[in-house]
Amino acid sequence: MTDTSLYPPLAALRAFEAVGRLGGIRRAARELMIDHAVVSRHIRSLEGWVGAPLVLRYGNDRRLTDQGEVYHGEVAKALSIIARSTGSLLGEGTDNTLRVWCVPGFASLWLAERLGDFLEENPDIDVDFRPADEGPDFRSKDVDCDVRYVRSWEEDRIPREVRRLDIARPEVFPVASPAFLAGIAPIREAGDFLDLPLLHEEDGAEWHHWLLAQGITPPERLSGPRLWHAHLTIDAACRGKGIALVNTMLLHDELATGRLVRVMPAQTAFQPVSFGSYALLSRDDRWTSPNILRFRRWIRKVVDDQSVPA
Numbered sequence: 360m361t362d363t364s365l366y367p368p369l370a371a372l373r374a375f376e377a378v379g380r381l382g383g384i385r386r387a388a389r390e391l392m393i394d395h396a397v398v399s400r401h402i403r404s405l406e407g408w409v410g411a412p413l414v415l416r417y418g419n420d421r422r423l424t425d426q427g428e429v430y431h432g433e434v435a436k437a438l439s440i441i442a443r444s445t446g447s448l449l450g451e452g453t454d455n456t457l458r459v460w461c462v463p464g465f466a467s468l469w470l471a472e473r474l475g476d477f478l479e480e481n482p483d484i485d486v487d488f489r490p491a492d493e494g495p496d497f498r499s500k501d502v503d504c505d506v507r508y509v510r511s512w513e514e515d516r517i518p519r520e521v522r523r524l525d526i527a528r529p530e531v532f533p534v535a536s537p538a539f540l541a542g543i544a545p546i547r548e549a550g551d552f553l554d555l556p557l558l559h560e561e562d563g564a565e566w567h568h569w570l571l572a573q574g575i576t577p578p579e580r581l582s583g584p585r586l587w588h589a590h591l592t593i594d595a596a597c598r599g600k601g602i603a604l605v606n607t608m609l610l611h612d613e614l615a616t617g618r619l620v621r622v623m624p625a626q627t628a629f630q631p632v633s634f635g636s637y638a639l640l641s642r643d644d645r646w647t648s649p650n651i652l653r654f655r656r657w658i659r660k661v662v663d664d665q666s667v668p669a
Contacts, residue, residue, distance in 0.1 A: 374401035442498035464589025529606035549573035556601035557583035
């Protein structure tokens with residue numbers, strides 16, 4: 360018989376699994392829909408229970424210790440088994456709903472206007488489409504697949520139990536409004552951006568990596584507002600508030616109409632940069648389920664027909 364005295368509190372295990380998978384207390388708290396202080400208490404409680412440090416603190420990031428990595432792998436498998444078993448008991452998968460999550464910028468600027476075609480081609484599928492900042496908990500019955508922009512420096516955030524289909528790997532480049540460019544000195548090289556207002560999404564990581572690719576070492580904090588969503592940074596650029604980094608999948612006719620122009624240097628051309636891929640993610644054991652299979656074949660074809668490099 361199993362010694363029940365070795366059962367840690369389930370809430371603490373769920374918090375530990377989420378922190379290890381997402382790499383942060385606050386990200387785990389948002390997914391679990393509890394206060395971040397509660398997540399921290401759960402982690403401390405679990406460490407006290409097992410008598411070993413499981414999580415290392417690095418500023419806002421959380422990394423697992425060697426013992427924590429091993430324990431996390433086993434805990435994640437156990438919780439996944441519980442979720443699958445409960446889903447089977449509740450009849451998960453017996454309806455014909457496809458629950459699709461998507462990063463908000465891509466959802467509003469690309470996928471939403473094309474999703475009607477999928478609905479017309481698949482009238483027997485009920486689609487639940489949810490733009491979401493954070494990736495979902497794939498053990499939940501609330502999601503079947505997720506379309507996310509996976510940057511190269513975020514690869515380790517993809518859960519172990521998830522499979523992915525990279526659907527596009529577009530180049531990223533700077534844009535601004537003609538009025539904004541008319542009001543500044545000509546840009547000769549990438550280093551000139553350091554003196555200009557830069558438009559960011561959730562943080563300055565994208566501009567940081569883009570500048571590094573141009574041979575520029577940026578300061579720890581770059582100028583300009585954080586706007587969190589791609590469609591907000593594009594709108595701000597159109598209104599002349601600064602320079603944004605974009606890719607062609609997020610633009611409609613802004614370049615064709617001249618609302619935005621690609622910022623080009625007067626001297627040596629910028630190095631082409633790609634941060635990562637738009638990817639379709641789904642839990643491994645659902646990857647070949649009929650609805651997910653039809654959706655991923657559809658989105659792959661749409662991207663291929665548009666000749667977007669993957």
